[in-house]
Structure formats: structure tokens, C-alpha cells
Amino acid sequence: MTEQTVAVETPAAPPAVAEHVHGEGHEPGGHHTPEEIKREIRVYLYVFASLAVLTALTVWACYGLKMPVHYAIMIALAIACTKGFLVAGFFMHLLTERKLIYSILMLTVFFFAVLLWGPWHHFIDMIGHQ
Amino acid sequence: MEAHAHGAAHELEIPYNVHPRPDTGLYNAKLGIWLFLASEVMLFGALFSSLILLRTAAPTWPRGWTFLNVPLATVNTFVLIASSVTVVLAWANLRLGNLKWGRLFIAGTLLCALIFLVNKGFEYHHEFEMHRYPRTSNFMATYFTMTGLHGLHVLGGVVVFLYFLFPGAKMWKTDRARYTNRIEVAGLYWHFVDLVWIFLFPTLYLL
């Protein structure tokens, strides 16, 4: 159809919502002014520096110091979670992301935890031996 | 955006492809890529779960550095983190309207990714030279499988960025916002690949 069809205006229709609502500042990437984007770039570079430092730290702590496994797991996990938080929060701008994405991810993290727990718990709670 | 019955364009126009839907605040591909990443969390989660079970059940399990090259992998970690920075800088530059710098940073991401893969190649080659194959032990099996699957994801990212750097860049002229969104979405995928490595590296090499 080459004709533009017009949205039907009806008395009972819900109020028309403004089409382009970018710039409302809530969506990541909604900051369109060059200054705001340049400020973001600076944040990215700080995050990069932190990630580099944390990587060096984790390698030094676990490998350089040849930490025993139990401590190494705790340290490595803690640092990895921090690095992950930085990447997810800033590079993937999850810190300013919409609630819908958050809830899907929280749900996923819950099922991820269940998946990590299940087989392992089975192994440590078996009938008879083990 | 109301879907107009499609006019001169060959393709049907899908609403909210570029501009976000008001109540969700998202455009379609952004929601799509996060859903896909959620499924990837479950994919790698299954592998981590398997590793936890196998390691807990094993009477002995070697420390990562017994067989693996930690310094090389550390370099690879820096390289991959750098590639994450370059891709987010690419997106920032495209939003500033700067195609030249955007493409340069995408090229930087590609370069880092290729360095990562080449280093991985060296690592694998070294293991094969020492006659350590996946079948040698469960440690080697998990190492090869998890880094292999991760490497395939890196390769996938390389293909996507190659496309956006060369043939796909034509879209900058016709639909600038959509091209920028595509880089954002590809960047989200790329950050996820980096995120997996952030957990994979200590798990395999340092523990």
C-alpha cells in the first residue's frame, strides 16, 4: 500500500504518547550532547585503568604469590566479580539501563545459580558412600 | 513509531527498530541482544557447573600454571579488555557523528580480537607439542572445551565487526541512527565475551 494510513483517532483511545522521547536522560545513550558523551569517554578510560590494575592484582595474588587453592578461589572470585561489575555496569551501561533488562538479568542470574548448585549438591549429598 | 503500511521501501517497516518504544524505553535490537546474552549466560553457566562438579569429584586437580602459560594468558586478558574499551569508544564517537574515529576504533577492536586468537593459537599449539590433548585428562578437556567455545564466540564477533567495518558501513549514509545502534548492540555482545573471559581466565589459569 503506497498510501500513508493515518492512525485512527478515537475518543476512547489512550492519550497519544510523544514519538521521540530520547533525551529524557533515563536511557543510556540518551545523553546526546557532546559534552556528556565526552564525559562518558573519560569514565570508560578510568574503568579501563581499574580493570588493568585488578587484572595485575589477581595474577600477582594467585600466581605470583602461589596462594593455596582455597584462598585463591575467594580472592580470584572477588576480583573477577568486581571486574565483571565494572564491565557490565559501565561498558554495558547496566547501571543506567531500564528496569525490564534488569529483571530479565536478575531472573537469569537466579537460574544460573540454580544450575551451578544442582549437580554439585547432588554430588555431595549421595546415598551411601561419598 | 507507527508502522506505516510500507511505501516505496522494499522491506516492511517494523516499529521501534531505531527509536525506543516509550513505555519500555528500548529499541528492539537492544532488548533482543540482552535476551540473547541471557541465554549465553546459561550456556557458559552449564560449562562452569560441569567444571565445578568435575573438579569437586576429582581426587586431584592440577593448579592452572602446571600446564598453562599464565603470562601469555595475562597478556591476552589485557588485550581483550582493551578491545572492550575500543568498541565502547567506537560507539561514543559514532554518537558524536564521527565516522572516521568510529571506524578506527572498530578496527582497533578487530586487531585486539585477532591478537587474542593468535595467542590462543600459540597456546593450543604448545599444548599439542607437549602431547596434551583434550583426551589426556579432565583438566585439559575442560580447558580446551571452555576456551574453545569462548574462542568461537570471539571469532563470531570478529566476523560481525568485519561486516560493520566494511560492507555494513554503507548504512551510515542511509540510516545513521540505526548503524550506531548496531554498533552498540554488537558492542554489548563483545563486552559479554570479555566478561566470560574475566571469569574464565582465573578459573582455568590461576586456581
Add this chain to the structure above:
Amino acid sequence: MAQRKQIRVGTQWMYADEAYRALKEAERVMKQEEQGGHEAGHPPQSWIRRYVFSTDHKWIGIQYGFTALCFLLFGFSLMLLMRLQLGWPGHAFSLMKVLGEGRAPGGVLLPEAYNQLGAMHGTIMVFLAIVPLAVGAFGNYVVPLQIGAPDMAFPKLNMTSYWCYFVGGVIMLASFAVPGGTANSGWTSYAPLSIIATEGQTWWLFGMVFLITSSLLGSVNFIVTIIQLRAKGLTFMRLPFFVWAQLVTSFLLLLAFPPLEAAAVLQLMDRLAHTSFFMPSGLVVSGQVLAIAGGGNPLLWQHLFWFLAHPEVYVLILPGMGIVAEVIANNTRKPLWGYRSMVGSVVFIGFMSFVVWAHHMFLTGMGTLISAFFQTTTMIISIPSVIILSALFLSLWGASIRFTTPMLFALAFLPMFGIGGLTGLPLGLATADLHLHDTMYVIGHFHYVVAPGTIFAMFAGIYYWFPKVTGRKLNDFWGKVHFWGSLIFINGVFFPMFYQGLAGVSRRLYDGGIQYAHAKAAVEATNPFMSVSALCLLAMQVPFILNFFYNVIAAMLGKRTAEPNLWHATTLEWAATTSPPLAHGNFAVLPVVQRGPYEYNTPEYTEADFLPQHVVLAEAPPTPSGGLLPATAVAQREM
């Protein structure tokens, strides 16, 4: 303000200016049809782009539907060969000779071949027939229409999903020709048997990778479409229940399939690279110790497999429940009872389905704590299922039931799913499962849910939406013959399985169990009867197949005899034109939703017994008596 004039078109009221525009559009389209061309500036798509690599959700839905129905028939045929063997073990059948001398020398089925049939019947039915039909076909065709969208959010991804499914299906079929035959370790492919199995198992694994990829891509598409492309005014609580069911189903596919993909990769590594993810140390096969590293765990495969496969069974049933809900609302001429409870229940089922999987593993030596956990979650998940079933039953109360063919299937679904669900309870209780696990009782339980459950819902959907897709109604008389015949014989096949299971007859026995003293009597009394029922069930599908093809061909020849909204339904798909044209968007005017999905016999409107979701009523609803008092009308509308 002057009121916009309204005119009546069929059973609907339309604003006159809107109707005028639609009329002008219709005139233009008809003139174009006569001229036999496409729009100026719109070059005709090649046949390949239009019908093979289509990106239109309606055509893709039809592709999925046709392919899935073929696989359904094929999987059914595999079952028939199995039932011939079970009914008359060791008997020579000329029909069996289609399997070739390698599998059935002289027409007598070999045990190894029986295992192949068993594994492939399950795999094909679950992954190649039911899910593609329920989600790929019905989901793809109906969901965008029901939410008032022009297409799915990612049309090219949709096309890719279909072709991934197709390739996966070809790989699965090709495995029949491979030396050693197909996979033969059950659809569950338990390690270590599946690791040492013949080459067909590797083909199965590669096929699964394609099928899983297809489902993953499809699920992303569905979720984005439902969230982002709903028409104006279509809030979540105004969605037809079918769309809710598809939304939850897609989340299950999205989050539960990847662990199986990972597990398939691990099993491929075990088979091809000789790793030991699932292979324990010291395994001896045919007297020889295996030369592998060992240290693996067969139970790891079971956990990863069932982590998917349990949500998978909810993937099998939820779209069916969605279809049944639509058909019941439409044929009771009243809103569904407890819509909100149903929505809450279906979301809760989706969530719980991720934490019940190990009830398939009660006999693997799990400790009491973990067994108690899974038993509890399994009991909990039965509650929302009961709520949904009860709500559907209660929807019948005080209804004016129209016993159309789709309604017959939908009504039968209720008690059949009831039997399936109730027989699941002893299986979910760890103690009772000790006796029933891996017996024919389990086979009876899940077939009741899937066969007279989901498949009946699929038939209801086909009879219900066939007029939408083709513009013709399937023949009612033969539809009813199909229904009654299927209902009677399907119970004949599956009900005795409960008896067999309680008597201790194990599943997956190539001779049905006659070689075991404790099982012999039960098996001899029931298996021949069940096999005869299965053959009669096949016979009763013939009227359906003929009915289907006759009407498809007649529709293709242009004999479209059904009126656009022949069921007088309220949901948006019926507001689109019949057999909406491909690649041209679905609606002449995108609908704006005014109300909930099941406004049948609403006091707001008395001209007809249904009020579609998108129709706008003028301020004073037109009634023969001159209208209700304004205050009453407003109060009732707000009810």
C-alpha cells in the same frame, strides 16, 4: 463536539470516515489485482524470496506448520512399527520390511532396531513435531496478528530460525541411512551408553545443535515482538491468554535450552575427541577396559539434560493451554473465568519449571535433602497447573456452549490433561517413584499430557484458525468423525499403560516385557489391544488428512467460502483480512485496542454477543431500546 458518524459493517460498527478510507484502499487493491501487477516501484519478489526464503511471519508459520505435520506423521509411523512389535513380539510383518534387511530381517524387528525407533520417535515428536507446530507454526502465524503488529520484530531472524530447524530435521532424518542406524540410546541419550553408541548418535547431537539454535533465535524474536510490538492500548492484562502462554514458553526456551547445547558439545567431545566428561574411570565395555582418562560423571549429563528437558515439557503444554483457552472463550460466548489467576499461574509455572528437574533422577542415588527439595518443588508446581485447568473448567459454567469441532477437541483436552497431570503426582513423590520410575506408567503419564493433551489442542487450533489462514472452513462432519475416533482410540492406546506400569512392566523393552515372569500376564492382556487401538487411531487420522488437503487445495484454487470472522471472535487476528497477504503488513488500519480480549455477551454492547477488542463504541452505545441511561452505561463499562 459533533459526534463522528458511525455505520454498521457486518456485525461491527465503524466510524464512517474510517470505513470510507478502507473502502478506497480496497478499491485500489482490487484494481491492482485485476491489473495483475505489483505496486509501482515495488518490483515483484522472486518465487524463491516469496515462498522459500520468506520473511513474512505468516508464510514462515505455514512452513513450520507443514514441516511439523509431516514430522508428526513420520514420528507416528515409527510408533506404529514399535506397536506392531509390542503387540506381537517376534512376529514377521511385511510392513516391517520397509526398515530394510539390516533392521528387520524377514520382517522381524531386531532389538537394536527397536531401540532406534524408540529414540527417534521421542526425538522427532518432541523436537521436530510438537514444538515447531505449537511455537513455530501457531506462534508465528497468530501472535503478531493477535497483538496487532505488522510482523515479528526480526523477520530475517525468523526465516533463519525456520531454516535452522529444517537443517536439523534433515540431519536427524539422514541418520537413518548411517551405518549402525540412528541414535538408539533413548531421546534422553544417557551417558555412558550414548558415548559408546553407534555413529547415529553423533548425527543426533549435530541435529540437536541446529534445533536448539533455531529455538533460541525464535524465542528472542517472540519475546521482543510481544513486549515491543503490541498495538496501542494493548496492555499486558489485555493480552489474549494464548500470547501469555507463548511469552512464558519463549522464556523457557531461551533460558533452558543453552545447558543442553553445552551438554551436547560435551557429549560430542566425549564421542569425537575421546574426553571423559561423562565417562567414569575404569569403565569396561564388552570385556575390555576403555582407554580413556576417566574421572567423568554420567550423572552430569543427566543434570544438564533434564535442566532443559523439564522446562521443555512445559514448552510442549503451554501453547496448547493457550489454544484451548482461546477456543473455550470463543465457544462459551463468555469471558474466561479467572483470567488474572491464569496469567499469574502460567508465569509461576514458567518460573518453577526451572527448579524441578531432578524429579527425573530420583533413582540416581540422590541424598534425602536434595530429593526432598525437588519433591517439594514438584508438588508446588502442580498447583498453578490445577488453577489453570480449574479456571478453564469453571469457564464452562453458565455458558452457551457451541459444540464446534475445535471446541470438541478443547473440551476433551480438559479431562485428558487432568488424567495426565494427576498421574504425574505419584511420579513426583520420590517414594512412589521408586516403584514407578522407568515403567510403562511414566510412558502413559507423559503421553496423556502430550497426545490427548497437546496434540488435541493442536487439532483444536488447526480447526479454529484454518479459516483465518485459508479462507475455508474444514468440513465439520469429518472433523467430528476425526475427533470421536481419535478420542476413543487414543485412550485405548495409552490408558492400559498405567496398569502395565503398576504391574511392574519396564519401559523400552523391545518385546514389551513378555520375557519377564512378573510382567508377562499384564503385557499379554494389554499389548495386542493397545496395538490394535493404535492402528485404528491411524485410520481415524485419514479423514483429517483428506479434509485438510482437500480444503487447502480448494483454497489455493480460490474457492474461499468462509466469512472473515466466522467464529464471531473478539481477538485481533480476526480483525485482519482473511488470509492476510504476504509481505504487505497485516492490517489495513493498525488496530487500537479498547478493551480486554474476551468481551463476549458484555452488557456494554447488546447488538451482538461479542465485542471485538479494537472496535470503538460511540459515547452512547447503540441499542434497540435507545440506549441505557448514561450513568448506568458508564458504570457498566467501568466494571
